[in-house]
């Protein structure tokens with residue numbers, strides 16, 4: 001059986017190093033916001049080339065805290081609109097609505113799966129305060145056009161970088177392209193912890209200070225609370241694991257690229273539509289390799305019968321979810337057919353060449369019946 005993502009195998013690559021470090025943290029007696037978190041914030045800052053990194057509890061919180069801080073700073077208020085891709089993972093949208101901001105869903109491009117940048121301007125109103133760009137599936141969603149819109153309309157650009165850590169656009173890492181970015185270290189992400197974890201990066205020092213405060217009960221000094229905060233802290237065990245795994249991230253992303261390259265050149269079946277490969281390979285870290293097919297149910301069943309596990313990211317678009325009755329009436333045809341056709345193939349730094357070969361062979365042998 002070829003697993004979709006063998007997280008255990010990925011982490012076992014670093015067994016000795018992680019085991020030793022976990023014992024150190026255990027023996028230190030200090031478990032939340034300590035030296036491991038400080039080291040991680042510093043290392044990630046250097047890795048990204050960013051002014052500030054704040055470790056938080058998870059990726060959703062990272063995004064929620066960015067909006068919360070803008071509200072605290074008086075730059076956004078309830079009812080303001082945030083542009084977001086309609087086919088993103090629900091977390092991007094929850095981060096907006098949780099702050100009483102209004103998500104304005106914009107259709108993606110079906111070949112890149114990323115926000116169609118040509119459609120943004122039509123959705124900008126006087127209430128628009130930001131664009132939440134999502135580097136979906138690990139592919140950069142950024143062009144000079146975004147900077148033009150930012151200037152023209154005085155918008156904030158926020159990046160949902162949960163799926164694209166390590167990707168680059170124009171020599172800059174994702175997470176440093178806009179005003180602020182949220183990262184997730186959920187175990188299945190390209191940089192995964194042994195539990196939940198997240199971070200915010202920003203070059204805006206005032207925003208960083210506000211986020212740090214809000215994430216720790218609205219307090220910059222113990223028992224002094226300057227605003228109504230929340231509890232969203234990164235713990236030492238997760239930071240210790242991330243400190244180890246960050247060193248291997250580029251190498252692991254490179255392994256994903258090699259697999260993606262093989263899929264792109266060797267899968268040849270007219271029933272399968274391959275994702276578009278960016279001209280600059282640094283613009284993709286292949287968190288997911290997502291194909292489109294009109295025979296999804298059948299193809300998934302066939303692959304499963306042949307020992308290959310696939311997943312669907314995502315089966316139901318956010319505007320069709322019960323959680324968002326206020327969005328249910330929207331018509332977003334591209335988003336809707338994408339959700340009917342997408343299928344994610346196994347891709348990871350521990351997938352072997354033979355396994356990739358098997359997956360390609362089975363896909364190429366599939367005929368319409």
Ligand SMILES: *Cc1c(COP(=O)(O)O)cnc(C)c1O
Nearest residue numbers: 058059060089091092162184186
């Ligand atoms: C995983 C993910 C998140 C949320 O991260 P968590 O750590 O699970 O809270 C946000 N946005 C996208 C696009 C994601 O894939």
